[in-house]
Amino acid sequence: MQRVPADAQLQAWNAADELLLSRLTTNDDNLLLVNDSFGSLAVALNQRVTAWWNDSAMAQQALQENCARNQSNLPKLIHSTDDLPNELTCAIIQVPKSVALFDWQLGELATRLTPTGKVYALGMVKHLSDGHQKAMRRWFDQNNPGRAVKKARCVELTEPLMVEAVQAQHSSTDDGLQLISEPGCFSAQKPDPGALAFLHCFNRLPKVNRVLDLGCGNGILALSYLRRHLHANAVGIDESAQAIASARASAQANGLSDRLELIHNNGLTDLNLTDVPLVLCNPPFHQDTSLTDTIAEELIKSAAQVLGKDGELWLVGNRHLGYHQRLKRYFRIVEVKSSHPKFVVLAARDVKN
Incomplete structure (x- = not known):
């Protein structure tokens, strides 16, 4: 796995990715990956991923290169400005730095989940700000943060709510x-x-x-x-x-x-x-x-x-x-x-x- 641009000082995954992999159940399938920065989750989960939604052209390049490097299937690519599929059952979102982007993405997911669908939101604890926490509570009635491991957290979000979306x-x-x-x-x-x-x-x-x-x-x-x-x-x-x-x-x-x-x-x-x-x-x-x-x-x-x-x-x-x-x-x-x-x-x- 390699970042784009390549950086010898930084790796292409973190402890939050590893925690997510340990939290997924065998029933979590047909996955939508959101903000998978360098394709590490797409490679690790491979056949279980149906689509990959991201804002970044750099992330897309990293995904393509890392899938080829690991002989993994390339999932369907969806840019952040493109429409998401409906009837989502499980989405995994790496929490971005931007609270506004995170809030907007959660809204897009909440309106397309099935009633029993869920979202896993993962990130390092130091990067999960009060604003990120507020966005999760705004869009989902049930927030299960689980136990932090290696300073990482994976929050399970269920029971989506319909509230006003973030505007430009x-x-x-x-x-x-x-x-x-x-x-x-x-x-x-x-x-x-x-x-x-x-x-x-x-x-x-x-x-x-x-x-x-x-x-x-x-x-x-x-x-x-x-x-x-x-x-x-x-x-x-x-x-x-x-x-x-x-x-x-x-x-x-x-x-x-x-x-x-x-x-x-x-x-x-x-x-x-x-x-x-x-x-x-x-x-x-x-x-x-x-x-x-x-x-x-x-x-x-x-x-x-x-x-x-x-x-x-x-x-x-x-x-x-x-x-x-x-x-x-x-x-x-x-x-x-x-x-x-x-x-x-x-x-x-x-x-x-």
């Missing part, structure tokens, strides 16, 4: 850009402070006819560029299906749908993009609950590979992450464009061969 969040920037964020989208309640710090530099960005927003989230960077440059078009890529749905809704709200192409994908993997004049990026430094710099490294590396001859990568990040050193691995020229007490905006050009 609406926010806006100071200059009036409307942002719509579906449950689980990064910085849903208000614009991300790092992105706002980046926007202060947008009057210094190169004027180009095509821009790539790598890790676009709800579209704040790409849409802000399009509003300032009426001749330009943009491509937004994100590994989260909820983020892509958010960016699509935001583009529509701002009348920019015809100028923004959106792609749900793990970075630039298997995409044929070349000669891009400008890449914008606000890279993540965590993968759900795990802190990691491998995703940012992959995004920087892939951006360098698709830039045109005079293309530039502009990136915002927390100052302490030291992205300028990573950029220097792939670019000859790296400049600080803006310095903030918490954030730094960097521009890189002249790709190393």
Whole structure:
């Protein structure tokens, strides 16, 4: 089993996965797996899994690679924005970091379970917040937490309730850009402070006819560029299906749908993009609950590979992450464009061969 991106410091499963496997009964079959981050449960349960529901393109890539590596059957893949089947009898959900995403997913499951159906919610105890606990009580009348093992917990949820579903969040920037964020989208309640710090530099960005927003989230960077440059078009890529749905809704709200192409994908993997004049990026430094710099490294590396001859990568990040050193691995020229007490905006050009 291996994570995507590969990370020698982190493994592709945890004690919560192991606890779930010990809790399942022989009657638990026709399983729906939710948020199976790297396919570890799909491989372990193999023939008992009928469908696999996930928001992440990275998780899907990991599932496909790990199933092939272990010669396991690939279950039916369902993106988070696709409809779930009805009459579910048993679902297993790895509790995500986002409470809003978890609440929304529980609602989707609760409305599709049979009256005797059940959900196993699993996670490490330190990651099961009061918000997660509240969401479980909101959607299910019976919550059986069982005994914690190796600091992991597996909660059995039964008797679903019909309550009001979580809705998309609406926010806006100071200059009036409307942002719509579906449950689980990064910085849903208000614009991300790092992105706002980046926007202060947008009057210094190169004027180009095509821009790539790598890790676009709800579209704040790409849409802000399009509003300032009426001749330009943009491509937004994100590994989260909820983020892509958010960016699509935001583009529509701002009348920019015809100028923004959106792609749900793990970075630039298997995409044929070349000669891009400008890449914008606000890279993540965590993968759900795990802190990691491998995703940012992959995004920087892939951006360098698709830039045109005079293309530039502009990136915002927390100052302490030291992205300028990573950029220097792939670019000859790296400049600080803006310095903030918490954030730094960097521009890189002249790709190393």
